Amino acid sequence: MAQAHARPLVAFLVSALAISAGAACTEVIVVEEPKNTPTGDAAVIPTATTEADAEPPPVEVDAAPALPCLEDLTARNVPYVKTTARGIVDAITVAAPINGVTFTNETSDKPTAQPMACEFVRTLFAFAEVLKSKGIHKVGTLGSYCYRCCCSYSATNFCRGATDPEPDCSANGYSNHSFGRAVDVRYVTFDDGRMFDINKDSDFKITTGGTCGAARASQTGISKTLYDIVCETAEKKIFSTVLTPNYNSDHRNHWHMDTGKSGIPKSTTVRSLEEPDVDRGFHPDACGE
Numbered sequence: 369m370a371q372a373h374a375r376p377l378v379a380f381l382v383s384a385l386a387i388s389a390g391a392a393c394t395e396v397i398v399v400e401e402p403k404n405t406p407t408g409d410a411a412v413i414p415t416a417t418t419e420a421d422a423e424p425p426p427v428e429v430d431a432a433p434a435l436p437c438l439e440d441l442t443a444r445n446v447p448y449v450k451t452t453a454r455g456i457v458d459a460i461t462v463a464a465p466i467n468g469v470t471f472t473n474e475t476s477d478k479p480t481a482q483p484m485a486c487e488f489v490r491t492l493f494a495f496a497e498v499l500k501s502k503g504i505h506k507v508g509t510l511g512s513y514c515y516r517c518c519c520s521y522s523a524t525n526f527c528r529g530a531t532d533p534e535p536d537c538s539a540n541g542y543s544n545h546s547f548g549r550a551v552d553v554r555y556v557t558f559d560d561g562r563m564f565d566i567n568k569d570s571d572f573k574i575t576t577g578g579t580c581g582a583a584r585a586s587q588t589g590i591s592k593t594l595y596d597i598v599c600e601t602a603e604k605k606i607f608s609t610v611l612t613p614n615y616n617s618d619h620r621n622h623w624h625m626d627t628g629k630s631g632i633p634k635s636t637t638v639r640s641l642e643e644p645d646v647d648r649g650f651h652p653d654a655c656g657e
Contacts (some may be wrong), residue, residue: 387501437486446489453483453529455515456548460486467496470506475555475563476508482513483547491627492551494606499556502597508555508563509609509623514545544609556594564590567621572613579614579638602636610638 437458441448446466453459465478466489473480474605484492491568514527517537528535535542544550559564564571573591575583580599587595598610611624 456547469496506557510552544626
């Protein structure tokens with residue numbers, strides 16, 4: 369009799385489990401997909417760093433656009449022409465202002481025709497926002513592209529063409545100019561026509577202390593405005609490395625600004641005359657670009 373009662377109970381339990389299992393199989397779990405979540409290096413955006421005495425506060429930075437670079441430039445109305453250049457994998461030229469700012473060769477009024485990496489053009493697009501906020505719509509540069517080693521420019525370290533032999537860069541490696549991911553800023557022209565020269569101490573004053581710290585705090589007049597451009601650009605992490613006249617004599621006449629070989633900065637270092645920030649390579653105080 370006990371067995372007769374047990375069978376219905378077992379059947380009931382099996383039936384209940386089957387129903388439960390069936391319900392579990394038909395359950396729908398909705399997981400909202402992340403929107404525009406960056407991957408790889410772009411997913412990590414640490415705080416920008418400058419000198420020890422002047423680390424800027426964390427700032428929110430937009431991740432790299434989801435569109436491929438060339439498509440993104442088209443969407444931003446940046447006219448470009450594809451080209452080829454030794455060392456640049458995504459070389460283009462832009463014979464027009466970039467986000468309202470004209471990047472020229474020295475004091476020329478015409479946009480530079482030098483090749484640049486597509487990603488670096490997006491970098492200049494962001495840099496233009498800082499420049500325009502100061503009333504600047506023209507920048508005279510000493511160039512963006514030069515296939516050479518990372519050390520002082522000299523007759524033995526010239527820009528290589530397509531048929532020149534590969535340079536022996538040893539441990540110093542290649543200049544970021546080799547990848548079309550750097551620019552040397554010499555002149556800035558304001559909307560009222562005033563042009564200032566980084567090479568003049570009266571315009572950009574060499575000052576001891578952290579470039580974006582004590583040095584910046586002591587500036588007045590146009591020198592303060594130019595320091596502000598450098599430091600606000602660093603705060604926004606637009607470039608990876610910025611070298612100014614406050615770094616060494618090789619940069620007395622320009623700001624060197626690069627994004628490194630990766631092209632998407634995760635932080636910014638503004639090197640200065642202070643010992644911890646001075647580059648030490650086979651060519652002391654000359655490398656870093």
